[in-house]
Amino acid sequence: MESFNYDLIVIGAGSGGTRTARIAAGYGAKTAVVEADRPGGTCVLRGCVPKKLLIYGSEFSRNVEDAIGYSWEVGGIKPNWSDLIVKKNKELDRLHEIYKNLIINSGCDLYRGFGKLISHNKVLVSSNNEEKIISAKKIMIAVGGKSNFPNFVGNEFMINSDEALDLKKLPKSVIIYGSGYIAVEFAGIFSGFGVDTSLVFRSDYVLRGFDLDIRKKLTGQIENSGVRIFPNNNIERIDKNENKYKIKVSDKIILESDLVMGATGRKPNTEDLELEAIGLELGKNGEVLVNNYNQSDIPSIYAIGDVTNRINLTPVAIAEGHAFSDREFGGIKRFVSYENVPCAVFSQPPVSIVGISKNEAVKRGIKVKEYVSEFNPLKNTISGKIEKTLIKLIVDKNNKVIGAHMLGEHAPEIIQGIAIAIKAGANKNHFDETIGIHPTAAEEFVTMK
Ligand code: NDP
DSSP states (O other): OOOOSEEEEEEOOSHHHHHHHHHHHHTTOOEEEEESSOTTHIIIIISHHHHHHHHHHHTHHHHHHHHHHTTOOOOSOOOOHHHHHHHHHHHHHHHHHHHHHHHHHTTOEEEESEEEEOSSSEEEEEETTEEEEEEEEEEEEOOOEEEOOOOOBTGGGOBOHHHHTTOSSOOSEEEEEOOSHHHHHHHHHHHHTTOEEEEEOSSSSSSTTSOHHHHHHHHHHHHHTTOEEEOSOOEEEEEEETTEEEEEETTSOEEEESEEEEOSOEEESOGGGOGGGGTOOBOTTSOBOOOTTSBOSSTTEEEOGGGGOSSOOHHHHHHHHHHHHHHHHSSOOOOOOOTTOOEEEOOSSOEEEEEOOHHHHHHHTOOEEEEEEEEOOHHHHHHOOOOOEEEEEEEETTSBEEEEEEESTTHHHHHHHHHHHHHTTOBHHHHHHSOOOSSOSGGGGGSOO
16 A cells, blocks of 8 residues: 555645544544745735724724714824734734644644646645645645735736735725625725725625615715715726826726725636646636535545635635645534634624525525614714614524525624524524613614514
8 A cells, every 4th residue: 555654734834734634633534735936825814804903994084983973082193004904914923833832732744835737646845945745635725815916017017916905005096906705895995995996896786685775874984984986987907107006997987096905706726836837627717626525526635614615704614624634634524514604804894604694595595584774873973973783683484594695884893693594594583582672773673563
């Protein structure tokens, strides 16, 4: 029988890869982790965590507006972006150390270098002119994704979210292209820090795929917060003129700004892995195609997370990696359920959902009843902020709650709890019989008639 250096090699030490490796090692599997950058991955180093820290930072301008409404006398406060970036990076260094230690302390060997599959069981690790080949019975690809821009003249002038998270200095003005998760989250960050912010996007409303009423309302709220919006538009070209950019959008509008950020989706990070050279079949966006065991068409090669381009969320990648290691090394045959995966967009105000929307139900031919509540949060009565909260419950013909949607402050914190009820199969009566916590926005979910 062929012998290998390892039972498992994990390529990519992001959240998913790290969980896979340390659970496998916990079951006694001899495990190696290969990472080209620092352990931590997109979520910890270039995504969720730094983004949320900057969102917290940006929210103080809105809080100050509220404070003025509540009769605080406020004066002379201003942000210090570059200082915040230093603090944010210090926190990322701390988290990186934690990730590194999680890998090493669970008994895995950590290889720092770019990992490329050169056969069904071998990985070439390249770093600083040094190359090493290691082999394993099983190989997990957990390399995530990267930003993807459409082709047009001057698209190289756009920065992506990695760069936006690490700007040394704030621009006076920014144009963000796109209206998905990243675009609306960064619109909130930049405008919160006082940058003149514009959002150019090709659809009618932000966040395609979400509930239509929530999309309409959030688009209006983003505009009311001072962000200029250019719906139904594409960027045709960008020219650089000294330190300014000229952005030509499709209906002949020419915009000018100090910075242009592209947030037009992400794609699986497989380009440099040359997986097709070893006969591995990729999907049309470069994703690794896997079965429900996370196994590719080459039996020794597996993939989890964004590189499979299914539900591109960190907790999903972590769950997939954990279940994989339980199955393959722990003798526990379990699979991730992709039903009712909750998610949140940290726009300002945030959106959070679990289950399906009415639009989606209609598309799938499911008969549903939609309960809607739109209200002015108590806090806004005195602050004077005009920003209504919108919540919805979607109930099927058997009275089962199959969707919950919220646009408004604390939506992600509230929907996480509702997701448990929906996962447990709660019906509308369970919601109705639950006593509300008063006065909260969350209580609206149990008083919808
Ligand atoms: P999204 O898929 O959310 O949005 C992509 C945006 O780019 C959409 O507005 C889309 O337009 C637009 N777009 C795509 N292609 C083109 C094109 N050729 N020309 C013009 N516009 C285009 O991607 P993001 O980059 O915002 O985020 C990537 C993924 O990362 C998310 O889908 C999510 O899975 C994950 N993520 C999760 C976060 C969270 O959990 N809070 C935060 C950030 C990212 P249209 O709508 O018209 O298709």
